[in-house]
Amino acid sequence: MPEDIEKLKKELEKCKADKDMLELAEFSINKSYEEVFWIDKDAKIIRVNDYACKMLGYKKEELLKMTVHDIDPVFTKDLWPKHWEDLKKNKSQVIKSIHKTKEGKEYPVEISINYLNYNGREYNFAYAKDISQRECALQRLKDAEEKYRTFLENLIGIYYKANINGIPVLFEGTVKDITGYDKEEFIKGLSWDKIIHPEDFKNMKDSWELLAKAPNTSVNREYRIIRKDGAVRWLHEITRNICENNKPKYLIGSLHDITEKRLIQDEIGQAKEDAEEYLEIAANIIVAIDTKGKITLLNKNGHKLLGYKEKELIGKNWFNTCLPKEQRDEVKKVFQNCMEGKLNLVQHYDNPIMTKDGSKKIIRWYNTYLKDKTGNIIGTLSSGQDITEKQKIDELKSNILRDVSHELKTPASLITYAARKLKEQVANGELNNMHTYLRILNKNADRLNHEISSILEMGRLETTEDIAKDKVNVCSVISGVVNYYRDVAARNHNKIIYHKKAECIIKGNENLLKLCVSNLIDNSAKFTRNGKISVSLLKTGKTVTITVKDTGKGIGKNKLKYIFNPFVKVDQSSTGIGLGLSICKKIVDLHKGQIKVKSVHGKGTEFKITLPRGV
Amino acid sequence: MAKKTILVVEDEEDMQYIYQDLLAKKYHLIVVNNAEHAALKLKQEKIDLMLLDIILPDKTGDEFFKEIKQKKKFKKLPVIIISVLGDMMDELKRTDPDVVCMQKPFDDKVLLGKIDELLK
Incomplete structure (x- = not known):
């Protein structure tokens, strides 16, 4: 039965294979x-x-x-x-x-x-x-998450994790305080975009695009949101992208309300702007220099005053650039001593500065130290007022006052002296010098009278807008004055020439016109020696022209344009307080006329008055 | 004994006459109108005393006074400043207490006494 044997053999083999499989399975299960x-x-x-x-x-x-x-x-x-x-x-x-x-x-x-x-x-x-290990880990994770959540909930600010499209997976913190919305509203789909202030939206979008594209990027920004109640709040947000395979996958970030901080910053900024604006518009020069004398700040007006373009002087040495040479070393030394604390800073003083073109200006300075946070001196801050003009005016005023008192007191003292002398001489019976003292007395009484009159006249004319006018015969006005001055002119060996014309009537104020003509002739008589004073009168259709011309010392070109100003004296050595010509000008103005002067130094002067006849 | 020389710096004609009348008998007077001429005379002549007006045509007497007092040669020169301007003399005295001033109109005896005193 070979067939059976074969079959059996096959079955045995199959059994054996099954057994092998079984053993293998048993082994693997066991292991x-x-x-x-x-x-x-x-x-x-x-x-x-x-x-x-x-x-x-x-x-x-x-x-x-x-x-x-x-x-x-x-x-x-x-x-x-x-x-x-x-x-x-x-x-x-x-x-x-x-x-x-x-x-x-x-x-x-x-x-x-x-x-x-x-x-x-x-x-x-x-x-x-x-799964005990896994359970443990899970529990720990759960605990940690709980802890983390509590931690986040108690922090001020919002902490989030979101996918790359900005949809939050985690959204914790004082969400309600900041936005007015519940955090669930965001988790459930309320988009953060919706609450961003429209004006800041564009910038935010740009930063999101960057975070979505560029790996390992962190973005820091400040923007406004509109709260649920409509209030605008400023937030500071820091966002970082988390990458997987070098591609941004998540966003994590934090948000903080910085509205208060922004408000304070704005206020500080505004205050700073105000201060800067003040510096710019300040009429004063405002300069800060460091311990080495370098200019760290100089306002617009400071630059202008010194004749430089704006900002041109920043960084330059103050002493070498802006002080007159002769002052430099001394001021530098004092400054150095102040910086080293050897000398107290002088708080106010007047000092000259030198402008770009080399001219000088007098500045009244107010100074203070600049100190750093620890109190070290780091320089000075000074505010300066240009008192050049003021000083000039002050000087002018005091000169006028001095001149006026001198001109009034001199004749007065001579009158007193002469009177006393005469009294003594009469008492002593020595009458030899009597005539001289009488002449002194007489002359100075006239002079004092003239000065006082001119001051009073000027004072009166200064405030006069209109004058009483009547028919005036200019011709006889001039004749009268000329006759009066013949003797005066003769003292300096001068001749007065006036060719008397026929009547010439205008509408005007006789006394004022007399004063005007006599002031001009008085001046000519004062400044002419051994010469000629010619007075003439020209009548045209609607005007008359009075000319007073002399062969005196003339008026310097530099003085010529100021001679009609009050208290300006043509010659410092002359007597008088310098009101004569300003009175003339005022009188001519009140008659709606014109006064002109021509003069050649050393040769003579000519005044021409043109008046409307008005009749 | 030779007459002492007084330099009178005064631009006022009448004052010049008054000085002449008062002093010419006793002193040798040199009269000038301004500071420039005064400086010239101080250089040229031997001056024992100077009478100085404050308001001069070319400069103020106090300025001129300070100038000449800076020069060693004139440190000891007696000077009497005479003016109608009391406040200017006060100002001058504040800066230099030794300066001798006299206000116009002066008393003849006082001026003569002062001159005598300074020339001794």
């Missing part, structure tokens, strides 16, 4: 790191692997006498029938349960169970995995 159980309908353990024995602490023989209920406190006897039915129906399931060791220690397991019907017998084939 598996999962507990493996075969359980029957009554929950009895039929087969078990080595790992299950190891984990549960029983020997295989022990376990094979036990039921599921002995090792799994969850699957009690009363639960088992239902479990079996469920499994039969579903064929397989994964459940979490607890295994209990021989020593009574319990550990969590994840069991995957399969229902098996083999040769009419029903089995429950189960793999159990110890």
